[in-house]
Amino acid sequence: MVFRPQKKRWPLKLPFQKIAFPAPNGKMITGVYLPAGKGLPTLLFFHGRGGNISHFEAFAQAYAPLGFGIIMFDYRGFGVSAGSPSQKTVFEDALCAVRYALKDLKILPKDIVLFGHSLGNAPALYAASEMGKLPFKALILQSPFLSTPDMAVCLRTHDYSPASRWYRLTALLVAPFLYFNRFDNVKSAKKLPGSLPVFVCMSRADKTIPWRQSAKLADFIGHEKRFLSPVGGHDDFAWAQAAVAQFLHQL
16 A cells, blocks of 8 residues: 555666665665765665655756765665565665665765655654764755655645545544554654754645645754745656755755
8 A cells, every 4th residue: 555666677877886785684675876976965865655766766867967976775675675665664774774874885974965755755754863863964855744644645635635624534544554654754853853954845746745745744843944846746856956956065
């Protein structure tokens, strides 16, 4: 219901290095890495609920030409990463990816930007909140959401109307079915350290996650900066590129 992984990958156009690191259960998590240019941070990318990293090369194509380093990895059950996905394993894999960047790739926390997209905002937020003592460069949230029950309603209505009785009732009805994959991003957002720069990107043209739901999540952060674009599809990255780059360069 929540995850739509695909096993088959196709070749990536950018000159990535292949990477792999173990999950807590010993299963291998696989991904790719492109080093950053001198003096620029590395974007650790957490992708959404479907496909695999080969479906998200557009992210790397948006930011690699600017000199940013790129790390993309597949959660267990996606691509050639072994295992199967759940909220528990996705969160574990997120922490493993950060530790791999720190210990194996030798990237300092101050040079790491946690970048979430769609469902990937949940592990990005979780990693930022659980590892809050580390001075990460920033946390970028593109099209974030409140929780999977909220998203289940929005995917049907294509609107975020929490004041309506129908919305509240439907969210309550679907919640038990998503108990183990709730992805409560409000909980993580409230735990973010105030010293962590946070940038929330939203698009009025997003047909998957209504921008008002993203804005509501941002309200729980409190110290974030926001960018609301009039254009840009859910799985597009070019619409946020300039705003994200400007935000990072100003830090």
